[in-house]
Amino acid sequence: MSGPSEYQPTNPALQWIERRLPLLGLMHSSFVAYPTPRNLNYWWTFGAILSLMLGVQILTGVILAMHYTPEATMAFRSVESIVRDVNYGWLLRNMHASGASMFFFAVYIHMFRGLYYGSYKEPREILWILGVIIYLLMMATGFMGYVLPWGQMSFWGATVITNLFSAVPYVGDSIVTLLWGGYSVGNPTLNRFFSLHYLLPFVIAGVVVLHVWALHVAGQNNPAGVDAKTEKDTVPFTPYATIKDMFGVSCFLLFFAWFIFYMPNYLGDADNYIPANPGVTPAHIVPEWYYLPFYAILRSIPNKLAGVTAMFSAIIVLAFLPWLDAAKTRSSKYRPLAKQFFWIFVVVCVLLGYLGAQPPEGIYVIAGRILTFCYFAYFLVLLPLLSRIEKPRPVPNSIADDVLAKTGSKTAPMVSTVIALMVAGTLFAGSAQNARAEEEMSPPSQKWSFAGPVGKFDRGSLQRGLQVYKEVCSACHALSYIAFRNLADPGGPGYSEAQAAAFAADYKIKDGPNDQGEMFDRPGRPADYFPSPFANEPAARAANGGALPPDLSLITKARSYERGFPMFVFDFFTQFQEQGPNYVDALLQGFEEKPPAGVTIPEGSYYNKYFPGHAIKMPKPLNDGQVTFSDGSPATVAQYAKDVTTFLMWTAEPHMEARKRLGLQVFVFLILFAGLMYFTKKKVWADAH
């Protein structure tokens, strides 16, 4: 995209096209001949990674839209049917959902890289501002995408975020009504969010083209921060940058695949597996992790308008960065002070993110205020000040010199390491205290056959669990996302299709209307879903002392508990994600006849050790000897609880075994491919150094 191309195709047909539309020449000059600084490090591959992620999100998103229903009463169920029924639907949904997180993860690294190496400085101001615009568009797109599954967090996230606009003086309420298309968040809101969520990625793609154009006009910045002057400073984009980018991408894909195949719900919120309920707000309402720092800023200011203004300013301030930081030296490598403060700023952002996820009380509020101050001080005070007082070290004469000096000493960022350690220590101490306070509340971790990277469901346990559900739970709890045919699905309880059909035939299913216009009962068929015990919600409440027995299909994914820092970090590596099953198992065994001293349980409720608030409307459901297993397993509450929980884990994720199996194959391939890419990259670059 820089000037007329000298590219001339040899093929006469291509020449004919080239004379009329120089598309190939444009491609050639932009992505083949384009000179790229030879000293770029791997932080520069995140541009390519981001392009890939945008592509992945658009592709998987277009496909999900083929199966999704943007209607308030059907959206939640349609997402579940994507995951359960569509071929590889679980894979596509996991790709899209964790893909959003990967997109933000990559964009944050990309932004911090730009910050560290001064990539926003003259002549790249417009390039940087286009990047800020892309980031804003990404935030809007990500937010609206999160609303679409129409779970509790979707609904309340939409409510809270749209209410931000009510802070606008005079016209705030009108703006909010305009956004909603109603008197509250509802079906019109969902519809327009779906439409915009489909539109905005293409707008992003358009701004990305401008971003790349601006990049190719100004040329890439580089770790030395000096301009490329001679041929010796650069290498052609292809093969050098392309191969290096592809190696970076293949490593990133390993990281991405870890989430898709092994930790699909790690970054999500359990509450979003509960269908949207306009009458109940979740106890801890938090946005997705990538918004947390800004959410922390919003909450740390005790005035509505000021909080909202601060939150938006925290993003807008980025656009003014090229003028706030007037230092001539680009790269922080040669700015001893700026470098230290950069790392402190990174820590501030991470800590703000951590605080955004904590309840807004006590020490967290004060810490949030201090860090919010630090965040703005970095941009508004520190960077302008540094550019006046800091004495930068001399920069290399050219990029080639920088490459030759690579063997130079590496000074460890002492101060920032100490700060990072101190911060980690404080966090650890703080959350250890938290953990101690919550320890008695946290359900004990059980051993589950389905845990870990190769975990499988115990078929016997699934079958016994189904029996417990049928004989006990089904009296009050629905299982409406499971069809009888699912009992014969691979990776399930292991029944044959004939057994599933026979199981179905035991049930009476309401069907109709018949030729006389009347509803009638008929025996169940494999395609039918488990019938619900109550005709409707009021009937269920009336029969259960005002409480609604939740549908159990997703219960093991819809319940969770805090693991706290640093456990949640370890969990990422150990693939621990059995909070839901642990909770359900513990709840079923957590009933006690007499509440402990000092605890009063209201009439019609029962004491349960693990139920939040301890007063549960469900009486103790399981007793020893209540269900008799044909395989001789012990007739104890512990056994019942374990089996029914295993069964409910399967109902929540029927394709878990397929997910883990495919995951293993993908990992073997990706490790192999990344290895090949590594050696190919080394070979290609061998003559460039």
Next chain:
Amino acid sequence: MTTASSADSTRRDFLFVATGAAAAVGGVATLWPFVSQMNPDASTIAAGAPIEVDLTPIASGQDIKVFWRGKPIYIMNRTKKQVDEARQVPVASLPDPATDQSRVKEGHDQWLVVIGICTHLGCIPIAHEGNYDGFFCPCHGSQYDSSGRIRQGPAPANLAVPPYKFVSDSKIQIG
């Protein structure tokens, strides 16, 4: 010197080919889920299970239309006249030769069960219309006889017979 460098370049070529091949294999394998998701999902397939239809309400000379897998199925209780007409026409003279016997179940000769979708371009023919006491497609004028065979018009083939069987004399199972 020359041998060393050529051995080196062979090794390099092998590496490049292996990497390229791995990328190609990975790319193609990745495509599969994106294609496969277009196929009918599990609930659609389950809903396509066989259905049973009671024939008792259908009087001679009448027909009903039921749906199976989203397709209209004509079940026609043919009169003696219709059956005779269908059997008297010389098979060899038909555009898509087939005997009436081959299109109905033995012993239940009056029952015609056909998928009511015109083999031309998918419109639904109207029963008891046209010149052959069978079906007439309003879209492009194809005419089918009382055995659902194409007699006139642009359609290339006879109306298809769905898989079905008689569970009893008055009940069939389609699918």
